[in-house]
Amino acid sequence: MKKYAFNEITTMQFIFIISGIAISYGFIEIPQVLYKGAGNSGWITLILGSLTTTAANLVIVQVMKKMPDGTILELLSKYAGKWAGRAAAIVFSAYFLYFAYGGIVYSTRVIKARILQETPAYLTLIMLLIPAYVVARGGIRIVGRYAEVSMGLSLWIPFVFAVVWGHTHWLYLLPVLPEGWRPVLTAVPSTFFYFLGFGSTAFLYPFLKNKEKAALGVCCAQLITLSAYLFITLLSFAFFSPGELPKINQLSIYMLKAVELPFLEQVEGLFIVLYLFIFSMSWIPIYLLSSFCMSWLAGRADHRFFLRILLGGTAVFSYFYVPSFNVTYEMGDWLTKFGMAIEYAAPVLLMGYLLLYDAIRGRRGLP
Amino acid sequence: MGILSLFGGKHKRNSQRPTGSPRGQALPDEPFATDLRSNLDKLSELFPNTLDLNVRRLNIRATGQDAALVYIDGLTDKTEINTSIIKPLLMQTGTNGEMPIEIGRMVRVYGWNDLTVAVLKGSSVLLVEGSDEAIVMRTGGWPQRNPTDPKMETSLRGAQMGFVETIEQNIAMIRRYLPNRELKFKNFTVGRRGNTQVSIAYLEDVANPDILRELEDRIGRLDVDVIINTGELAELIEDNPYSPFPQLLITERPDAAVSQIAQGRFAVLVDRSPTVLIGPASFVSFFQNIDDYSTRWSIATFIRMLRFLAFFISISLPGFYIAVTSFNFELVPIKLLITIGTYRGTVPFAPFIEAAFMELTLEMIREAGVRLPSPIGQTVGIVGGIVIGQAIVQAGLISNIMVVVVAFTAISSFILPNLDMVAAVRIIRFSLMAAASMFGIFGLLVGLMILVGHMISLETLGTPFSTPFSPMRFSDWRDTVVRSPLWKLTRRPVGAHPTQTRRQGDNRPKGDG
Numbered sequence A: 001m002k003k004y005a006f007n008e009i010t011t012m013q014f015i016f017i018i019s020g021i022a023i024s025y026g027f028i029e030i031p032q033v034l035y036k037g038a039g040n041s042g043w044i045t046l047i048l049g050s051l052t053t054t055a056a057n058l059v060i061v062q063v064m065k066k067m068p069d070g071t072i073l074e075l076l077s078k079y080a081g082k083w084a085g086r087a088a089a090i091v092f093s094a095y096f097l098y099f100a101y102g103g104i105v106y107s108t109r110v111i112k113a114r115i116l117q118e119t120p121a122y123l124t125l126i127m128l129l130i131p132a133y134v135v136a137r138g139g140i141r142i143v144g145r146y147a148e149v150s151m152g153l154s155l156w157i158p159f160v161f162a163v164v165w166g167h168t169h170w171l172y173l174l175p176v177l178p179e180g181w182r183p184v185l186t187a188v189p190s191t192f193f194y195f196l197g198f199g200s201t202a203f204l205y206p207f208l209k210n211k212e213k214a215a216l217g218v219c220c221a222q223l224i225t226l227s228a229y230l231f232i233t234l235l236s237f238a239f240f241s242p243g244e245l246p247k248i249n250q251l252s253i254y255m256l257k258a259v260e261l262p263f264l265e266q267v268e269g270l271f272i273v274l275y276l277f278i279f280s281m282s283w284i285p286i287y288l289l290s291s292f293c294m295s296w297l298a299g300r301a302d303h304r305f306f307l308r309i310l311l312g313g314t315a316v317f318s319y320f321y322v323p324s325f326n327v328t329y330e331m332g333d334w335l336t337k338f339g340m341a342i343e344y345a346a347p348v349l350l351m352g353y354l355l356l357y358d359a360i361r362g363r364r365g366l367p
Numbered sequence B: 001m002g003i004l005s006l007f008g009g010k011h012k013r014n015s016q017r018p019t020g021s022p023r024g025q026a027l028p029d030e031p032f033a034t035d036l037r038s039n040l041d042k043l044s045e046l047f048p049n050t051l052d053l054n055v056r057r058l059n060i061r062a063t064g065q066d067a068a069l070v071y072i073d074g075l076t077d078k079t080e081i082n083t084s085i086i087k088p089l090l091m092q093t094g095t096n097g098e099m100p101i102e103i104g105r106m107v108r109v110y111g112w113n114d115l116t117v118a119v120l121k122g123s124s125v126l127l128v129e130g131s132d133e134a135i136v137m138r139t140g141g142w143p144q145r146n147p148t149d150p151k152m153e154t155s156l157r158g159a160q161m162g163f164v165e166t167i168e169q170n171i172a173m174i175r176r177y178l179p180n181r182e183l184k185f186k187n188f189t190v191g192r193r194g195n196t197q198v199s200i201a202y203l204e205d206v207a208n209p210d211i212l213r214e215l216e217d218r219i220g221r222l223d224v225d226v227i228i229n230t231g232e233l234a235e236l237i238e239d240n241p242y243s244p245f246p247q248l249l250i251t252e253r254p255d256a257a258v259s260q261i262a263q264g265r266f267a268v269l270v271d272r273s274p275t276v277l278i279g280p281a282s283f284v285s286f287f288q289n290i291d292d293y294s295t296r297w298s299i300a301t302f303i304r305m306l307r308f309l310a311f312f313i314s315i316s317l318p319g320f321y322i323a324v325t326s327f328n329f330e331l332v333p334i335k336l337l338i339t340i341g342t343y344r345g346t347v348p349f350a351p352f353i354e355a356a357f358m359e360l361t362l363e364m365i366r367e368a369g370v371r372l373p374s375p376i377g378q379t380v381g382i383v384g385g386i387v388i389g390q391a392i393v394q395a396g397l398i399s400n401i402m403v404v405v406v407a408f409t410a411i412s413s414f415i416l417p418n419l420d421m422v423a424a425v426r427i428i429r430f431s432l433m434a435a436a437s438m439f440g441i442f443g444l445l446v447g448l449m450i451l452v453g454h455m456i457s458l459e460t461l462g463t464p465f466s467t468p469f470s471p472m473r474f475s476d477w478r479d480t481v482v483r484s485p486l487w488k489l490t491r492r493p494v495g496a497h498p499t500q501t502r503r504q505g506d507n508r509p510k511g512d513g
Helices: A011-026 A030-064 A072-080 A082-114 A121-136 A140-152 A157-167 A181-186 A188-195 A198-207 A211-239 A251-258 A267-282 A284-298 A304-320 A325-364 B002-006 B036-046 B078-091 B112-120 B167-177 B209-221 B230-237 B254-262 B283-287 B297-326 B334-344 B351-371 B374-394 B400-415 B419-457 B474-478
Strands: B053-059 B066-072 B106-109 B123-128 B134-138 B183-190 B196-203 B249-251 B266-270 B276-279
Touching: A011 A082, A011 A140, A011 A188, A011 A198, A011 A211, A011 A267, A011 A284, A030 A072, A030 A181, A030 A188, A030 A198, A030 A211, A030 A251, A030 A325, A072 A082, A072 A325, A082 A121, A082 A267, A082 A284, A082 A304, A082 A325, A121 A140, A121 A267, A121 A284, A121 A304, A121 B419, A140 A198, A140 A267, A140 A284, A140 B419, A157 A211, A157 A251, A157 A267, A181 A188, A188 A211, A188 A325, A198 A211, A198 A284, A198 A325, A211 A251, A251 A267, A267 A284, A267 B419, A284 A304, B036 B066, B036 B112, B036 B123, B053 B078, B066 B078, B066 B112, B078 B123, B106 B112, B112 B123, B112 B134, B167 B183, B167 B196, B167 B254, B167 B266, B183 B209, B196 B209, B196 B254, B209 B230, B209 B266, B230 B249, B230 B266, B230 B276, B249 B254, B254 B266, B254 B276, B283 B297, B283 B419, B297 B334, B297 B351, B297 B400, B297 B419, B334 B400, B351 B374, B351 B400, B351 B419, B374 B400, B400 B419
Parallel strands: none
Antiparallel strands: B053 B066, B066 B123, B106 B134, B123 B134, B183 B196, B196 B266, B249 B276, B266 B276
C-alpha cells in the first residue's frame, strides 16, 4: 500500500529541501567557525565534513531502502517493535521542533540586529510564522515546491558576492596547512552543525517519486551545500585579513558593506531581507516534519492540527521570551550534540541493527 | 500516479447548494393526450397569462389532421416559421409518410416537460390531433448581435472577432479554427431555472482525461438557479475561491481560446455569455497574449519580461516607498533620500496614510472611468489628472514623489494583459502596503513570502497553478518569461498535462547552405 502516494516530490525538490535546510543555517556563520577551528585551511575541513555528511546521508538512504513506502517511523515499528517507532516519533518531533525553533530564533535575531532594531523581537518572530503556516499547511509537496522557489529566487546571491571580488587577496589563503593536519581534522565535527537537516531524508524518502535516484539526489544536495559553503568561505578568507577574521561577527553580511551599487545604499540590509527565503528553509520544512511525527504518533492523517498547535505555541511562547543571540549560540551547541547523535550516529547503528536482524532471520530461515 | 494524485483535496462545496426544490420546472413528465383539445387545455394551464405564447391552429392539408403550432413570438424566427412550417403544412398535398415540414433540425418529444423547455428555448412545437407525440422544430431567432472586435482584449495582429452571446455561434467560431474530428464538445445544462447550456471544448487525443473528468464532475455537481455570466461559473468551479488570484482564464477571443485548446487545455463555453473559460490556467498564462505569437520572438520576449517586471512593480512599489520612507532609510542612496526629504518635509501625513490615500484615489478614478459612459469618462480623467497631479501637491497634502510612485504603479498595472490578474494585483498591493507600514522592508518581504507560499499551494483543476516555476519544468520555460521562437515550441506545455505532447515538427527555417 502506498500510504504517501498523494504527496509525491520530484528529485529536484528533494535535493533542494535537503540542501536548503543545511545552507539556511550555515551560510552566514560558517566562515568564522572554520577559521576559528582550522585557520586559513578551514576549507579543507569543510570538504572533509561534507564527505562525512554525504556518507552519513547515504547510510540513511540505504536504511530507507528497506521500507520504500514508509518513513523511518514505520521502518522502526516494523523491525524494532511498535514502541520503538513511537519512541522515535517522540524523539524526532522534539528534535525537529528544537531545530526549527533554533532556526527561527536565529533569523529573528539577525533581522532584529540588522534592520528592525526597534520592533519587539516577538513581533518579528510571529510575522515569520505566518508564511511558515501558509507553506507547511500544504504538506511535503508544497514544501518541495517552496524549496525550489526559494532556491531559485536566491540565485542572485553569488552575483552580489562576486562584486566584492575586486577586494580579495588570495594570498591570505597561503600557506596551506600551516600547522599540519591536526587542527584541520579536529575541527571537522564543528562543521557538522551546519550540515544538519539531512536527517529529513528519512522522512522525505517515501514521498520521493523516483526512489532509485535518492542516492544521486543526496549526493547532489550535499554537493550544492558544499559548493555554497566553499564559495562563501574562500571568499571570506580572501576578503578579510587574518586579523579581522576572528573579530567580526557574521562575516558574510559584513562583507557586503564593500558592495556599492548606484541605486542602493546599503546592500546588506536588503540582502538579509531577501535571504529570508533561504533562512525560512531552516524552519518551514522542519516544523512540518515535527508536526508530521506528532500526527503519526497520534494516528491522525492530517498534520495541520499539530502544525497549528506548534506554530501557535511558538507564537505564544515567544510573546514571553525570545532567546538572545548568545542563547541562540548555546542552543546551537546543544543542537550539534543532538544532531550528531540523531543524524550521524543513529543511522549507522540502525544499519548495523538491520544487517544483524536480516542475518539472524536468514539463518533461522524465516521468510 | 500522475495528476490523479493531485486531485482529492479542497473541493468541498456541498454546503453552498440551495436546498428544497424550486417550483418552475419540477413537473412530473406527463405524457400527452391523443386528443388535441385536452392538450391545448393543458397548455393554457401550463402557460397562463403568457401573452407572447402563440398557438396557431391549422389543418394539415396532406393528412387532413387538425394541429396546433406552439411558439413564443420573440424567441423565434417568424419568416422561417411562416415559410418552412406553416406554408408547407397548409399547402403541400402529397405525403410520403412524413410531415411536410421544411426544417433541418426536428425531434419528437413525448412529455410536457420536454415541450415546455423546448418552447421556452425558442423552438416551435407542433401538436397533432390523434397523436401522443409532439414535433419540436428548431426555429430559434432571438435578438442577437453580430460578432464585433473584442473590447477588453484588443490585439494588433489577431483576428478582429470576439465571442458573442449565442453558444452555437461561439462553437462555430472555434470550429472554424480547428476543423478536426478530435475537437469535441461536451454539453451540460446548468441551472434549474436558467437551463444554461455549457459546453466543454477540447481535443480528445490531446487533452488529459483526468482533468476532463474533474471538470465534468465539478460542472455536473453544480446546483444553482441561473448562471448569467462566465465569471459566475468560474467562481463556482475554481479550486480555491478565497484566493485573490484567478485560477481560470477568461477570454473573449476565439483565437486565444483555440490556441489554448490546441495546447491541450479545456475551454468552457457558456450560453448567453460572450466570454469563455479556460483551464487549467497557470500563473504564467495570465501574462501571455495572443499577440506574443505573431510578433517577432525577441520583441515578444522583451514584452513578456516587461509584464513580469510590471507585475512585481505594481504589487510592491508603494509598499517599498512606505518601507523606505518610514523604516529603512538606509537602503536609499543619500541623494535620493534628500530629494524625498525635501518633498516629504511639508506633508503632514504618515507615509502609509499618504500612500493609501493616493492609491485609493487612483482606484476610484479607475472605477469611475469604467462605469461611466465614455463622454463623461474623459472628464473623470481630466479631473483626476489635474486634481491629483498638481493641486494636491501644491496644497502640500501629498508629496511629489508619492504622485510619481502612484503613476508608476498605475502604468505598470495597465501593462498586464489580463483583467482578473490586474484586480488581484490591486488587492495584493494594499496588503503589502499595510505590511510595509508595520514592519518596513521586512514586512514587505514577509508579505511576498506569504504570496509565494500561497501561490505555490494553489491548484487549478487539480494541477499546480505555479507550474513551470514550481514544480520546476524547464521544458515549459520556453513559453514563459521568454517566448522562444515558434520552431522551438515543438512540444505542448507539460503544465497542461496533455496526453500527446508533440505539437509540431522542426520547422526551423534552414539556410540554402
